[in-house]
Amino acid sequence: MTVYILTPIAVLLGILAGYLYFSRRAAAGLGSAREQSEKILTAAENEKRRLLQEGEAKTRERLLEMKEKFEEEVRENTGELKKRERRLSAKEEVLDRKLAGLDAKEDELAKKRQEIQDREQRLQHEREENEKYRDEILGKLEQVAQLSREEAKQQLIAGIEAEAKHEAAKRIRQIEEEARESAEKRAKNIIATAISRYAGEYVTERTVTVVNLPNEEMKGRIIGREGRNIRAIEAATGVDLIIDDTPEAVVVSCFDPIRREVAAMTLQKLISDGRIHPGRIEEVVKKAEKTVAQKVREAGDQATFDLGLHGIHPEILRLVGTLQFRYSYAQNIYQHSLEVAFLCGVMANELGLNVKLAKRAGLLHDI
The missing domain is CATH 1.20.5 (Single alpha-helices involved in coiled-coils or other helix-helix interfaces)
Structure with a gap:
């Protein structure tokens, strides 16, 4: 409990x-x-x-x-x-x-x-006054001359036309006489001016070239044994070498100036070099030909440059260059052609013609 x-x-x-x-x-x-x-x-x-x-x-x-x-x-x-x-x-x-x-x-x-x-x-006022005065004068003149204004105008125009024709005829005769006198004088001046502007060189004509020798012994070396050197030179250049009693000189004779120049240049080279034999002669001749050809081209180019001409064919320029070795009537053809071209240009300029065409004709006239 x-x-x-x-x-x-x-x-x-x-x-x-x-x-x-x-x-x-x-x-x-x-x-x-x-x-x-x-x-x-x-x-x-x-x-x-x-x-x-x-x-x-x-x-x-x-x-x-x-x-x-x-x-x-x-x-x-x-x-x-x-x-x-x-x-x-x-x-x-x-x-x-x-x-x-x-x-x-x-x-x-x-x-x-x-x-x-x-x-x-x-x-305007003065103009009106002048018109009035002019009308008065014209009226008085009509009364004095007994002519109308139109008649006076016709007589005045006729007199002026007759006087103008007479003066024109006199002026025409005077112009013609002056033109004849001035044309003759102008032609003489043109030729005299052209001649005075250019003085050409006088060069005697020649067909032979004399090459000087350092001594008489060099003549025998040029002739060579039994004449083989002189024959080789003549055969290679196409010229005649005359070695006579001229002291210390050899005469190169040929009508072709190019061949004569080649031969003279060959002799000068051989004499300065001292080696003279057929093989050496052929070699020197070839070099001389090239040198002469170069001179020909340069002469042609120089001629066109001096004259101011362009566009000429190279073959024609070569022909112009060869003229420096040609002579005619105691004058060098190259110098003569330049002289003629210059004179033609001067006269063409004086006459108002084509200067370049005239120069070209003068330069090429002997080719």
Whole structure:
């Protein structure tokens, strides 16, 4: 019985004790949570104040920057506006001066226009007066001459025509005489001018060339053993070598001036070289022929250059160059052709003809 009574009591006491224990723990946890929440609230409040302070500081800085930028822009705009105002003021002053000048010019033009109108009126008045005076004079003349105006005009025209024909006939005869005299004088002047502008060289005619020797012994070396050297030279060049009693000289004879020049050049080379034999002779002759051909080309080119002629065929130029070795009537043909070409150019220029064509004809007339 006692056990049954004590058991519920014990249970109740246990329940009560557990309730008290848990109540105390809950109260202690609630106090801790309250303290924690207060700490969080305090920290949040502090962070809020800090953020607000930072935001205010940044806002102030931003506002200051915007204010400074705005003030700078205002200053720049103000300076630009002042510059524009000064430029506008200067332009206005220039325009004012120009307008003042235009006004003065307009006034001057108006005065001149008025003067011109006044002068025209005076001239018109004088013209009318002159017409009246002329009509009066003509009327008096008609009365004195007993001729009408048309009749007087016809007589005057007829007299003027007769006098003009007479003067024209006299002038024509005078012009014809002057033309004949001037034509003869002009022709003589043209020929004299052409001759005086060019002085040609006088060259004696020749068909032989003399080659000087350093000594008499050289004659024997040129002849060679049994005459083989002289025969080789004559065979290679086509000339005749005359070796006689003329001291220290060999005569080259040939009607072909090119061959004669080649032979003379060959002898001079052999004499200066000292080696004279048939093999050497053929070699020197070939070199001399090339040298003469080069001289011929250069002479042809020089002639066209001196005369200012271009576009001549190379074969014709070669023929012109060969003229420097030809002679006719005691004159070098090359110099004669240049002389004729020059004279033809001078006369063509005096007569107003084609100068280059005249020079070309004069240069090539002996080919």
